Amino acid sequence: MQVYLPIAEISLNAFALVAVGSMVGFLSGMFGVGGGFLLTPLLIFMGVPPSVAASTSASQVAASSVSGAITQARRRAVDFRMGLVLFGGGFAGTIFGVQIFALLKLSGQIDIFIPLIYVVLLSTIGGLMLAESVAAIHRRRRGREIPKSTAAAGTRWARLPWKMHFPRSKLTISVLPPLFLAFGVGSLSAVMGVGGGFIMVPAMIYLLRMPPNLVVGTSLFQVLIIASCVTLLQAFQNHTVDIVLAALLLLGGALGAPLGLRAAQRLKADELRALLALLVLGMGLKLFIDLLGEPRELFVLAPGAA
Amino acid sequence: MKRPAILLLTLWAIAIPISAPAQTLSAPTNPAEVSPPSSLPGSRPDVRTQIRDEALIAADPDINEAGELSTLLSDEIIAVGATFAGAKIALFGALPDRKRGDVVIALKGPELPARILKRRRILGLWIAGEPRILLGAPAFYRVLTSKPLVETAPAGLLRRLEALPDSVAAGLGGPDVSEEARAFVRIKTAEKLYGVEESAIETRAGGLFKVDLRIPANAPVGLYEAKVHLFRDGRFISSTTTSFHVAKTGFEREIAQLAQNSSLLYGLLCVGLALSWGAAAAALLRRP
Structure with missing residues (x-):
């Protein structure tokens, strides 16, 4: 069934959109990521204008993370205090990222920058995660003791000021690392049109040394707030959020997210990380190959004069 | 001499929508749903009367006496609704002097600004470079003919009349057609927004002709x-x-x-929709 999308100004198959939404929702429930890094390229591939794809993805990311975040909160797997610190940094980062985006757009470099940053980021993070999680699986299989992650946290950022206690994570660290981390991810997510969970999850594990069982929930909470902000900002400033497209993706996402959560419970944490790493790496590789091969059409057409 | 032709044209124009309403106005896939309630002859009986009146005015013998080409559209608006998947409008016409002729129709959509970027190879990667802005290019441009274009008229004449898609490229590039302008036409042609449909116009005896103007779903409003x-x-x-x-x-x-x-309200609506759906789904699926 074809449905006309009033902002994107094209008509697409409604069932295909619901399917895409549920697939992304499944992944977001499973890994605690918003899924924007998959959804935005998928929508562009289906013919949605890039600006509408990125902005509308944000609303889908917000929705799929709300169902996940509620489930995780009920399971007491969200560190709200950490979430609020991350939100503070993330919100500032989003505003900063929007300025960078506008600057790049003005100089005409945005179309060079976006695919490159996608490739660099996805392959770096995917590669690092894959190496770590495969090593972790190996260690577990051989029956060796898993290094305690929380023990290292106190020493790693020990010299930084403004210490804060996070009772839920059993962490006492300076607020600076999470603030800077969230700022960086927030600005990146504004430029790339993603929620940033796929960066947040590994960063919280490896940099902040948060307990892995709290990482998914807290990341979902942070992604939820940032994605809501991005949706509102894009709708307000750029008029690029398509509510009909969003509704169809949401329908799928609402179906997929709880299934993903259930699937995640059957897998071990390191296996889950390895899977996410493969997914991120695969997406980065695909974009890289796209940039490598000589395109059939040397020109790209984009609407608007700006 | 003129009157029978006019009568014939009018009758034909009226008879076709009556006998096959779906053919004249609606999308090929889902005729009933595409039909806009406000502008369809079927849903508002007075519209068809109005069209008939216009047909009579358009085909006024005093006007046509001078050998004018007269045309009539089956509708004046294509409504883009929730299930819009393309539509078509029938164009009827009568040639002057009731004699046969070759008809070429250039159907042009709104002119929208566009940017075109050329990919270049940088460190082995194909990356889009700086955009060039194209102004004054129609977002939709299709040419329909009653006979193959080569048999109709010389290319130079057709180009002057803007009845060839590459005349758009010529118009964009100034005196020398730029690589970008040619690429623009090429991409638009691949999207089926530009193109030529030769022999698409049906001609009948008495100098009458009829053609369906097809508007695809990706055509701009x-x-x-x-x-x-x-x-x-x-x-x-x-x-x-x-x-x-x-x-x-x-x-x-x-x-x-x-x-x-009301973009702020719309934005809040989008966020509200997203959050409430997500929350509802979580609540609904909590109980296995």
Whole structure:
């Protein structure tokens, strides 16, 4: 069934959109990521204008993370205090990222920058995660003791000021690392049109040394707030959020997210990380190959004069 | 001499929508749902009467006496609703003097600004470079003919009349057609927004003709202009222009307007929708 999308100004198959939404929702429930890094390229591939794809993805990311975040909160797997610190940094980062985006757009470099940053980021993070999680699986299989992650946290950022206690994570660290981390991810997510969970999850594990069982929930909470902000900002400033497209993706996402959560419970944490790493790496590789091969059409057409 | 032709044209114009309403106005896939409630002859009986009146006015013997080319559209608006998947408008016409001729129609959509970027190889990667802005290019441009173009008129003449898609490229590039302008036409052709449909116009005895103007689902909204040119023996005889609108209606229109005019409210609505659906789904699926 074809449905006309009033902002994107094209008509697409409604069932295909619901399917895409549920697939992304499944992944977001499973890994605690918003899924924007998959959804935005998928929508562009289906013919949605890039600006509408990125902005509308944000609303889908917000929705799929709300169902996940509620489930995780009920399971007491969200560190709200950490979430609020991350939100503070993330919100500032989003505003900063929007300025960078506008600057790049003005100089005409945005179309060079976006695919490159996608490739660099996805392959770096995917590669690092894959190496770590495969090593972790190996260690577990051989029956060796898993290094305690929380023990290292106190020493790693020990010299930084403004210490804060996070009772839920059993962490006492300076607020600076999470603030800077969230700022960086927030600005990146504004430029790339993603929620940033796929960066947040590994960063919280490896940099902040948060307990892995709290990482998914807290990341979902942070992604939820940032994605809501991005949706509102894009709708307000750029008029690029398509509510009909969003509704169809949401329908799928609402179906997929709880299934993903259930699937995640059957897998071990390191296996889950390895899977996410493969997914991120695969997406980065695909974009890289796209940039490598000589395109059939040397020109790209984009609407608007700006 | 003129009257039978006019009568015939009018009867034909009326008879076709009556006998096959889906054929004249609606999308090929889902005729009933595409039909806009406000502008379909079927749903508002007075519209058809109005069209009939216009047909009579358009085919007024005093006007046609001078050998004018007269045309008639089956509808003046294509409504873009929730299930819009393309539509078509029938264009009827009568040639002057009831004689046969070769007809070429250039159907042009709204002119929208566009950017075109050329990919270059940087460190082995194909990356889009700086955009070039194209102004004054129609977002939709299709040429329909009654005979293959080569048999109709010389290419130079057709280009001057803007009845060849590459005349758009010529118009964009100034005196020398730029690589970008040619690429623009190439991409638009691949998207089926530009192109030529030869022998698509049906001609009948008595100088009557009929053609379906197809508007695909990816065509932009706005004013569409059909320039109808008549040729005889390779020579240009006359031309006339008729137009119609492709417009969002109902729900789709409300949304587009809300997004544009009350963007804060629209944004809050989007966020609210996203959060409430997500929350509802979580609540619903909590119980296995």
